[in-house]
Amino acid sequence: MPDIVIPEFMNETVVAELAADYDVLYDPEMLAVPLHLEQALRTAPALIVRNRTQVRGALLEAAVHLKVIGRLGVGLDNIDLATCERRGIAVVRADLANAESVAEYVISGILMLMRGGAYFTTNDVIAGDWPRTRVIGREVKGKTLGLVGFGAIGRAVATQAISLGMRVIASDPPIERDDEIWAQTGVSPYDLSDLLGQSDVVSIHTPLTDETRNLIDGAALRALKPGAMLINAARGGIVDERALVESLRSGVLGGAMLDVFETEPLPASSCFKDVPNLILTPHIAGVTEESNARVSAMVATGVRQVLERNQ
Numbered sequence: 001m002p003d004i005v006i007p008e009f010m011n012e013t014v015v016a017e018l019a020a021d022y023d024v025l026y027d028p029e030m031l032a033v034p035l036h037l038e039q040a041l042r043t044a045p046a047l048i049v050r051n052r053t054q055v056r057g058a059l060l061e062a063a064v065h066l067k068v069i070g071r072l073g074v075g076l077d078n079i080d081l082a083t084c085e086r087r088g089i090a091v092v093r094a095d096l097a098n099a100e101s102v103a104e105y106v107i108s109g110i111l112m113l114m115r116g117g118a119y120f121t122t123n124d125v126i127a128g129d130w131p132r133t134r135v136i137g138r139e140v141k142g143k144t145l146g147l148v149g150f151g152a153i154g155r156a157v158a159t160q161a162i163s164l165g166m167r168v169i170a171s172d173p174p175i176e177r178d179d180e181i182w183a184q185t186g187v188s189p190y191d192l193s194d195l196l197g198q199s200d201v202v203s204i205h206t207p208l209t210d211e212t213r214n215l216i217d218g219a220a221l222r223a224l225k226p227g228a229m230l231i232n233a234a235r236g237g238i239v240d241e242r243a244l245v246e247s248l249r250s251g252v253l254g255g256a257m258l259d260v261f262e263t264e265p266l267p268a269s270s271c272f273k274d275v276p277n278l279i280l281t282p283h284i285a286g287v288t289e290e291s292n293a294r295v296s297a298m299v300a301t302g303v304r305q306v307l308e309r310n311q
Helices: 012-019 034-040 057-062 081-087 100-116 123-126 152-163 180-185 192-200 218-223 241-249 291-307
Strands: 004-006 024-026 046-049 068-071 092-093 144-147 165-171 200-205 229-232 255-258 278-280
Touching: 004 165, 012 024, 012 255, 012 291, 024 046, 034 057, 046 291, 068 291, 092 291, 100 152, 100 200, 100 255, 100 278, 100 291, 144 152, 152 165, 180 200, 218 241, 229 291, 241 255, 241 291
Parallel strands: 004 024, 004 046, 046 068, 068 092, 144 165, 144 200, 200 229, 229 255, 255 278
Antiparallel strands: none
């Protein structure tokens, strides 16, 4: 029976290193048959997941020998933390390991959105069309980037944005206005309502909680500057998806890039079909070859430490 169950993709070199010392069940396709995962966890002391595995309810109840959950990332909204605490199950996550990858994704998105459709004219150019006047965009230098959330990833985004000549402001109520982080980073603290009205681009970097669910709703989108852009590489559920679609269709919002969604993968009935000025990606912002190696190694080390303590 397995010691460590891994039902989502992980750096395979790190998986092999774990398998040298433990019985590892590694199957990135396991979520297609949830009962298989539940059965595998009946005797396993360790589980390593990304964001798709919902570690709660019947799955967590079945894992009667579970000692540690490794989270290949930083968000913990897919794990029932209260039950884990009650049962003494350690939760290990990969703090800071993918911050630069997410930051690069966001900066790439800002550049693409600001240049309009210029990056999506390949077929037009091949066909002999020459849509120069249609895809004239804007420069990022001198524009204002508003960060909703100013943790490690938000700060990494700020550093890169400032290097491009952007003005960066941020809203993060738990961080006091006199905290030294503002002076250290060159970022100014703002209330969310003021941030929305001043930003040319808004990027979300806050966890999904009861307080942040639908934080960016129809009213928030209407408070944005006309033609502003929105990027969400944090968590689905923070942005009201239908309100976002309405804002894009009406032209109030100039463009958006989403990497996260309320339901992943998107259902066939998704509201995003044929929406203009919208870029969608499959929850990949924090996953590069380099970050996957860092995240996997960090989580594997934490899981090992817990298993060794419980031997």
